[in-house]
Amino acid sequence: MRKYDAVVIGAGNGGLVAAIRLLQGGAKTLLVEKHNLPGGFATSFRRGRFEFEASLHELNDFGTADNAGDVRELFDQLGVTDKIDWMQIPEAYRVISRAEKIDATMPFGVKDFIDAMEKYVPGSRPSMLKFFDLAEEVRLAQAYSSSVNGKTDSKIMVGKYGNFVRAGSYSVNEVLKALKMPKKAKDILNAYWCYLGAHCDDLSFVHYASMVNRYIRRGASMPKMRSHEISLALVERIRELGGDVLFNTEATGLLTDKNDGGIAGVILDGKEQIETRHVVANCAPHLVFGKMMDKVPEVEIRATNARKFAGRGFTMFLGLDADADELGISNHNYFLYDTMDTAAQYDAMRTIKNNNVQATVCLNRAYPECSPKGTCMMYFTTLYMTDDWGNVSAEDYFKAKEYVANKMIDRFEQDMGAELRRHIEEISVATPMTYARYCGHPEGVIYGYESQYWDGLMPRLQMMAEDHKIRGLRFAGGYAMRLSGYSSAYFSGDISGRQTVGDIKREG
Numbered sequence: 001m002r003k004y005d006a007v008v009i010g011a012g013n014g015g016l017v018a019a020i021r022l023l024q025g026g027a028k029t030l031l032v033e034k035h036n037l038p039g040g041f042a043t044s045f046r047r048g049r050f051e052f053e054a055s056l057h058e059l060n061d062f063g064t065a066d067n068a069g070d071v072r073e074l075f076d077q078l079g080v081t082d083k084i085d086w087m088q089i090p091e092a093y094r095v096i097s098r099a100e101k102i103d104a105t106m107p108f109g110v111k112d113f114i115d116a117m118e119k120y121v122p123g124s125r126p127s128m129l130k131f132f133d134l135a136e137e138v139r140l141a142q143a144y145s146s147s148v149n150g151k152t153d154s155k156i157m158v159g160k161y162g163n164f165v166r167a168g169s170y171s172v173n174e175v176l177k178a179l180k181m182p183k184k185a186k187d188i189l190n191a192y193w194c195y196l197g198a199h200c201d202d203l204s205f206v207h208y209a210s211m212v213n214r215y216i217r218r219g220a221s222m223p224k225m226r227s228h229e230i231s232l233a234l235v236e237r238i239r240e241l242g243g244d245v246l247f248n249t250e251a252t253g254l255l256t257d258k259n260d261g262g263i264a265g266v267i268l269d270g271k272e273q274i275e276t277r278h279v280v281a282n283c284a285p286h287l288v289f290g291k292m293m294d295k296v297p298e299v300e301i302r303a304t305n306a307r308k309f310a311g312r313g314f315t316m317f318l319g320l321d322a323d324a325d326e327l328g329i330s331n332h333n334y335f336l337y338d339t340m341d342t343a344a345q346y347d348a349m350r351t352i353k354n355n356n357v358q359a360t361v362c363l364n365r366a367y368p369e370c371s372p373k374g375t376c377m378m379y380f381t382t383l384y385m386t387d388d389w390g391n392v393s394a395e396d397y398f399k400a401k402e403y404v405a406n407k408m409i410d411r412f413e414q415d416m417g418a419e420l421r422r423h424i425e426e427i428s429v430a431t432p433m434t435y436a437r438y439c440g441h442p443e444g445v446i447y448g449y450e451s452q453y454w455d456g457l458m459p460r461l462q463m464m465a466e467d468h469k470i471r472g473l474r475f476a477g478g479y480a481m482r483l484s485g486y487s488s489a490y491f492s493g494d495i496s497g498r499q500t501v502g503d504i505k506r507e508g
């Protein structure tokens with residue numbers, strides 16, 4: 001039997017970072033990935049003359065060399081920042097709800113963002129200033145919490161982060177109401193909600209504020225050669241540090257210790273057994289507990305069943321034979337909503353029929369050379385809040401794909417006055433079935449578990465120690481303590497990798 005200090009299952013964002021942290025901590029590490037390439041969702045693919053980004057709209061909290069965000073600092077420590085050719089996203093977003101007469105283009109930078117909001121919503125400045133002060137306190141409190149593994153000292157929390165503690169158990173809308181934010185400003189500020197996939201009556205304020213703050217304060221970035229460039233850089237680093245990486249290799253089972261029920265090994269492709277006492281799983285706990293282990297403690301089964309899946313993904317990718325100027329596409333990042341009432345919008349997103357939401361990107365607005373001269377590339381993403389795609393029969397599958405793709409094109413053309421259909425040179429569509437097959441996530445979930453009131457970012461960070469029930473098994477990625485998104489998946493890989501190094505050292 002081959003023997004490793006630790007095995008990482010899955011080379012998605014969380015798994016790649018966990019593997020580097022393990023190696024930096026001196027652990028002999030094996031990373032296994034069932035695909036023939038790394039990244040999970042963080043990848044790209046080609047159709048004709050176009051290389052499409054598979055997922056990343058914008059990476060938050062990276063910043064620039066002189067205004068570094070937490071992700072850049074993490075990447076510096078991992079030794080990968082300089083392996084990647086970065087570019088900045090030009091503006092935060094344009095949010096449109098024609099029905100509610102909202103059309104706002106919001107810039108990055110706290111001052112510019114507040115100034116723009118004041119222009120759209122006169123009188124909003126005081127509440128916006130309060131919002132960003134509180135959001136920064138949230139970020140600092142979270143950094144402190146992570147640094148002590150969730151075991152925070154209540155005196156420090158109350159003394160240094162009192163407003164964070166005060167806001168900690170309220171939803172986005174409850175806190176914005178307490179800040180006396182005018183309704184229209186709240187609507188515009190809440191536009192990012194679909195990035196977390198939970199509506200603002202339910203979504204924890206500290207989770208949302210943490211994300212918005214990181215986007216607006218630091219701006220957003222993107223590697224020129226798509227997110228795949230990051231994934232390749234991370235794999236290169238793993239190899240430089242002496243780690244073993246096996247592609248085309250699926251972890252099909254976990255071996256457990258007869259005495260303590262903890263990890264004893266990993267089964268690869270149903271055949272080879274690897275001896276290890278430590279696993280970082282970059283896949284769904286549903287998969288690990290449901291398919292890979294014979295005996296699972298009841299408490300894990302209960303916790304896993306109680307958690308709720310976040311949105312199931314659908315994306316349409318278009319390669320267009322005209323450039324963005326010619327098509328009248330002036331922004332990089334669009335959110336198109338039917339209503340700015342996020343709870344009502346979330347409800348409509350339960351079914352294929354009623355969901356008309358789209359988060360749409362024209363990459364050429366950030367990187368004009370990303371496609372051949374005289375062309376541009378767009379990708380349109382939406383989420384489904386139930387498993388409605390599971391109700392589509394095999395016979396109706398292509399019809400359903402076409403129905404949603406057509407709706408997306410119609411919606412963008414109507415809202416923006418741009419003519420896309422007759423310029424389509426390449427089209428590709430990914431449904432929840434595609435995502436389920438590609439990364440192995442149940443129901444085609446692309447955001448891990450939903451950030452809920454009782455199971456959001458803060459409870460999870462604070463319960464990290466209690467959430468760790470099986471010796472030697474930790475999680476990284478969208479289902480782990482930082483929940484979904486690129487930055488969050490990198491951070492959970494960082495935390496779980498370092499925690500595992502601690503576990504190994506304690507064992508001696």
Ligand SMILES: Cc1cc2nc3c(=O)[nH]c(=O)nc-3n(C[C@H](O)[C@H](O)[C@H](O)COP(=O)(O)OP(=O)(O)OC[C@H]3O[C@@H](n4cnc5c(N)ncnc54)[C@H](O)[C@@H]3O)c2cc1C
Nearest residue numbers: 010012013014034040041055057058251283477478485486
């Ligand atoms: C269309 C789309 C748009 C998005 N836009 C953004 C955005 O703009 N900003 C943002 O921050 N986030 C965005 N996200 C979310 C982001 O991509 C994810 O949160 C993040 O990539 C998840 O990373 P992860 O670590 O959970 O790994 P995943 O990407 O889920 O990868 C898991 C990996 O594990 C492998 N694996 C699973 N089971 C096994 C096994 N048994 N054995 C071996 N390997 C296995 C899979 O093959 C996969 O490679 C988007 C996602 C999608 C799909």
